[in-house]
Amino acid sequence: MSVTRLSFPYGESIQWFSPDKIAELPDSPLSKWLLSSGSLTQKLRSHCTKFEVKVLGEGTITPFNGEFPNQRQAWVREVLLCLDDVPWIFARTLIPANLLDMKQADFLSLGTRPLGELLFTTDDFTPGKIEIAHFTPCKQLANLLKTLDQAVTKELWGRRRYFSYNDTELIVSETFLPAARQLIEQM
Numbered sequence: 001m002s003v004t005r006l007s008f009p010y011g012e013s014i015q016w017f018s019p020d021k022i023a024e025l026p027d028s029p030l031s032k033w034l035l036s037s038g039s040l041t042q043k044l045r046s047h048c049t050k051f052e053v054k055v056l057g058e059g060t061i062t063p064f065n066g067e068f069p070n071q072r073q074a075w076v077r078e079v080l081l082c083l084d085d086v087p088w089i090f091a092r093t094l095i096p097a098n099l100l101d102m103k104q105a106d107f108l109s110l111g112t113r114p115l116g117e118l119l120f121t122t123d124d125f126t127p128g129k130i131e132i133a134h135f136t137p138c139k140q141l142a143n144l145l146k147t148l149d150q151a152v153t154k155e156l157w158g159r160r161r162y163f164s165y166n167d168t169e170l171i172v173s174e175t176f177l178p179a180a181r182q183l184i185e186q187m
């Protein structure tokens with residue numbers, strides 16, 4: 001899989017909704033994955049022999065309009081979570097500058113370790129609300145999926161979770177790629 005950091009960021013401006021505002025969530029088990037609490041990494045690891053985080057890019061950039069209210073800039077980390085060499089999740093994490101300052105070593109040294117190892121192994125971060133989106137990728141994300149040979153035949157589903165740390169919070173969004181949806185729907 002040859003993706004380049006030159007195209008970072010891959011994320012797109014997406015409309016997120018509270019789950020109860022979505023007329024029709026996808027059939028289970030996908031909706032169970034979208035709404036599941038706990039570490040997604042842990043859940044993914046139980047469905048593969050080889051779990052890998054491929055970092056697409058990280059850096060301080062401007063979030064999309066409305067993506068991260070009151071944050072003109074944020075540390076953004078985009079990764080692919082791969083199960084047995086198949087990319088399942090495109091994840092985009094937004095970390096506000098004040099939180100990055102407090103936990104710089106943790107976040108900047110993550111590399112190919114999953115963020116979940118940081119968020120779920122200490123009591124520092126409190127999981128908050130989940131929002132859901134379903135969308136047709138265009139531009140960067142669509143191009144990324146082309147390079148991954150994952151044709152988009154139907155809308156993608158994603159979720160984003162808020163994690164609070166003292167009086168600030170980070171946002172983790174996870175988009176389920178076509179390969180993941182196909183395999184989850186066979187479960």
Ligand SMILES: C=C(O[C@@H]1C=C(C(=O)O)C=C[C@H]1O)C(=O)O
Nearest residue numbers: 039040041079091113114115116
């Ligand atoms: C938040 C978690 O961490 C996962 C790992 C990520 C990363 O390494 O950037 C991003 C999103 C998550 O799916 C988790 O495991 O639930």
